[in-house]
Amino acid sequence: MKLKTRLFITFVSVMILPTIFTTVAMYTMDPKQVGEMQQMFLFIIFVTAAFLIFWIYRAVSVPLQKLQEAARNIKEGNLDFELKYEADDEFGQICRDFEEMRQHLKMNAEEKLQYDRENKELISNISHDLKTPITAIKGYVEGIMDGVADTPEKMDRYIKTIYNKANEMNILINELTLYSKIDTNRIPYNFTTISAKNYFDDCAEDLSMELESKGTMFWYHNEMTEDSKIIVDTEQMRRVISNIINNSLKYMDKQPGKIEMTLKDVGDFVQVEIKDNGKGIEAKDLPRIFERFYRTDASRNSSKGGSGIGLSIVKKIVEEHGGNIWATSKIGEGTTMCFVVRKYQEVPIDE
Ligand SMILES: Nc1ncnc2c1ncn2[C@@H]1O[C@H](COP(=O)(O)OP(=O)(O)OP(=O)(O)O)[C@@H](O)[C@H]1O
Ligand SMILES: [Mg+2]
Structure with a gap:
């Protein structure tokens, strides 16, 4: 009462x-x-x-x-308590509001904890990924100084390895810089309204040449019922596609490698699917591959290289386009990456 x-x-x-x-x-x-x-x-x-x-x-x-x-x-x-007071009077309402506030505070505190944990993990991963090539470079330089590379062939091999390791570090640092810029919204997006079909047709044409030269089979299907316009930053969207394709190439374990790209119309969105016949991803890893630094192989010293940033950049860019990304996969059979980009809706002008 x-x-x-x-x-x-x-x-x-x-x-x-x-x-x-x-x-x-x-x-x-x-x-x-x-x-x-x-x-x-x-x-x-x-x-x-x-x-x-x-x-x-x-x-x-x-x-x-x-x-x-x-x-x-x-x-x-x-914040681990529950304020229970079931009454339909003013105090009941205050208590319910208070309980809601507690739940919000708890959620924020948990998010902050998770963020701190991720940051610590990030720093430890970066240190590890930078330390590995540095240790190798140091080892080879010491080898040269101690005269271990005593033949021109050996010297050549040592210098090439040092160069490759330095390149690896450079790529990692560039990726990290890009990721931190994207994460803190320091990359100005340059959005333009373009035809989805024209844009992805162009991408597919470039990809087809690039993949053919690498001996990978490539198909492109356009299943759009009508030509819709999308608002994209053309450069960043290319980055999304090339990151996904690079993964398909990197985790390919079959000959010949096959990649299929399909464009679909799904209501308010244009859906892009990129399917490969690579090694696939285990179901338990699927929800996590878009996390920064997440890699499915337990060892970070994998021969495949890579720091696990690629898909987190992709996710961030797709989300900045008002879209969403997910993956389906079958171990041994291949992976399909799907993402959607919101269509541009023309607002009718009242007469
Ligand atoms: N097409 C694919 N087939 C099989 N596994 C994949 C595929 N795409 C991604 N993965 C798995 O998801 C993980 C995360 O991918 P992501 O692109 O973020 O990182 P990465 O390729 O390891 O490193 P980076 O892209 O930063 O060089 C990969 O390590 C790989 O295990
Ligand atoms: Mg990658």
Whole structure:
């Protein structure tokens, strides 16, 4: 019951009803009986008032106590409690709002913890990935200084390895710089409205030449029912496609490698699917491949190289285009990467 209603009932019970009864009694009873009635009335008013005050006090004090306890918990940094107070009055509403606020705070605290954990992991991964080529470079340079590379062929091999390792570091640092720029929104997007078909047709043409020269079979299908316009940063979208294709090439374990790209119309979105016949990804890894630094092979010293940043960059770019990305895969059979880009909807101009 609402506090307002409780106060109203109290007012009616303590003030109005006795006044009506007394007035009626004064006109209908003889004066002697009225005196006795008045005494009885006073007693009834006293008991009723006491009961009603207790009734209101309980309605206020119980939720207040719960709120006080909840506020103390939050002050002490404890967010693992539940504020339960089911009543349909004003205090019930405050308690429900307070409980919602606690849940939000808890979610934020957990997100922050997760973010801190990821950052620590990021730093440790970066150190590891940079340390590996540096150790190798140091080893080969020491070899040269100690005269181990005593033939021109050996010297040539040592220098080539040093060059390759330095290149690996350079690629990693460039990727990291790009990732941090994308992550902190420091890359200005240059969006243009273009025909989805024209854009992806061009991409497919470039890809077909590039992949053919590498001995990989490539097909392109356009299943769009009509030509829709999309708003894209053409350069960043190319990066998305080339990252996905590079993965298909990198994790290809069959001869010949086959890659198929399909463009589909799905309501408000244009869907792009890139399917390969590579080694596939285990179901348990699928939801995590878009996390930064996540790689499916446990060892970070894999011969495939790669730092696990590629798909996190792809995800970020697709999301900046109002889209979404996901993958399906079957181990041994291949992987399909799907992403959607929102169509450009022309707003009709009122005449
Ligand atoms: N087409 C694919 N086939 C099989 N596994 C894949 C494929 N694409 C991605 N993966 C798996 O997902 C992981 C994450 O991919 P991502 O592109 O983010 O990182 P990476 O290729 O290891 O490194 P980077 O792209 O930064 O050089 C990869 O390590 C790989 O294990
Ligand atoms: Mg990659």
